[in-house]
Amino acid sequence: xxxxxxxxxxxxxxxxxxxxxxxxxxxxxxxxxxxxxxxxxxxxxxxxxxxxxxxxxxxxxxxxxxxxxxxxxxxxxxxxxxxxxxxxxxxxxxxxxxxxxxxxxxxxxxxxxxxxxxxxxxxxxxxxxxxxxxxxxxxxxxxxxxxxxxxxxxxxxxxxxxxxxxxxxxxxxxxxx
Amino acid sequence: xxxxxxxxxxxxxxxxxxxxxxxxxxxxxxxxxxxxxxxxxxxxxxxxxxxxxxxxxxxxxxxxxxxxxxxxxxxxxxxxxxxxxxxxxxxxxxxxxxxxxxxxxxxxxxxxxxxxxxxxxxxxxxxxxxxxxxxxxxxxxxxxx
Numbered sequence: 251x252x253x254x255x256x257x258x259x260x261x262x263x264x265x266x267x268x269x270x271x272x273x274x275x276x277x278x279x280x281x282x283x284x285x286x287x288x289x290x291x292x293x294x295x296x297x298x299x300x301x302x303x304x305x306x307x308x309x310x311x312x313x314x315x316x317x318x319x320x321x322x323x324x325x326x327x328x329x330x331x332x333x334x335x336x337x338x339x340x341x342x343x344x345x346x347x348x349x350x351x352x353x354x355x356x357x358x359x360x361x362x363x364x365x366x367x368x369x370x371x372x373x374x375x376x377x378x379x380x381x382x383x384x385x386x387x388x389x390x391x392x393x394x395x396x397x398x399x400x401x402x403x404x405x406x407x408x409x410x411x412x413x414x415x416x417x418x419x420x421x422x423x424x425x426x427x
Numbered sequence: 428x429x430x431x432x433x434x435x436x437x438x439x440x441x442x443x444x445x446x447x448x449x450x451x452x453x454x455x456x457x458x459x460x461x462x463x464x465x466x467x468x469x470x471x472x473x474x475x476x477x478x479x480x481x482x483x484x485x486x487x488x489x490x491x492x493x494x495x496x497x498x499x500x501x502x503x504x505x506x507x508x509x510x511x512x513x514x515x516x517x518x519x520x521x522x523x524x525x526x527x528x529x530x531x532x533x534x535x536x537x538x539x540x541x542x543x544x545x546x547x548x549x550x551x552x553x554x555x556x557x558x559x560x561x562x563x564x565x566x567x568x569x570x571x572x
Binding site: 263266279288362366381382402406413419 | 438441442472473476478484485487495497498502
């Protein structure tokens with residue numbers, strides 16, 4: 251990242267190679283739309299390039315800064331659109347037909363996506379950063395600019411809300427295991 | 428284990444997830460006792476089921492081709508245009524200098540307008556036009572004679 255602050259293009263390329271896919275996945279789970287996630291990821295890296303001179307090593311970790319930019323852009327986008335465009339698979343026309351395993355799984359995934367999308371923004375981001383991005387609570391708290399206690403409270407509330415929203419599916423999973 | 432312990436365990440599972448290997452070492456040791464109860468085991472299995480559901484949600488592959496190329500292309504286009512560069516600087520540049528730069532813009536516009544309206548040059552051009560008109564009338568008068 252230090253090389254990127256001097257606008258070193260090859261260093262910037264390496265950063266993109268390393269962080270683009272995880273960032274795109276985070277943004278997809280944040281906004282629920284693949285095309286928007288790509289646009290946001292692209293804009294995040296452009297902002298990073300333009301503002302690279304402002305990054306201060308030792309003060310904030312690079313990943314913290316990157317995800318902070320991405321999150322802020324996603325929030326701005328959400329405010330502009332006003333409502334999220336979550337990609338949910340269409341329901342089958344005839345509920346009476348036997349559903350094959352793949353379709354049932356797709357519907358289950360849609361329910362999980364919907365449950366995540368319905369979480370308040372900060373709870374959702376806390377969950378995404380810790381569960382999917384594998385960040386420690388300290389790192390996730392830095393991205394959200396909250397204390398570790400606050401982050402843990404957000405995580406706890408997010409998982410409890412998901413357990414409630416997906417209770418039937420969780421019970422089904424527990425019966426099967 | 429009393430009710431408070433179970434609540435505390437549930438909170439810890441909610442904070443750190445169902446994979447005990449990812450918990451801080453100090454906490455891992457403290458839950459061994461708790462996990463002997465069926466209630467705690469049920470809570471952990473419930474959290475594991477939730478994690479399994481979360482892990483089963485895929486992220487679609489990139490729709491557009493070569494995202495890296497597009498990002499690098501955008502950076503090059505931005506760098507090439509000084510107008511875009513200036514606008515970027517206005518939008519994202521140093522907070523200290525941006526107000527000063529913005530205040531400078533109307534000043535420069537004012538200076539440009541002021542120089543464009545030079546009173547000396549305006550008078551000269553008007554005088555020339557009057558002179559030409561005057562000669563035109565003299566020629567008409569000569570023709571009539």
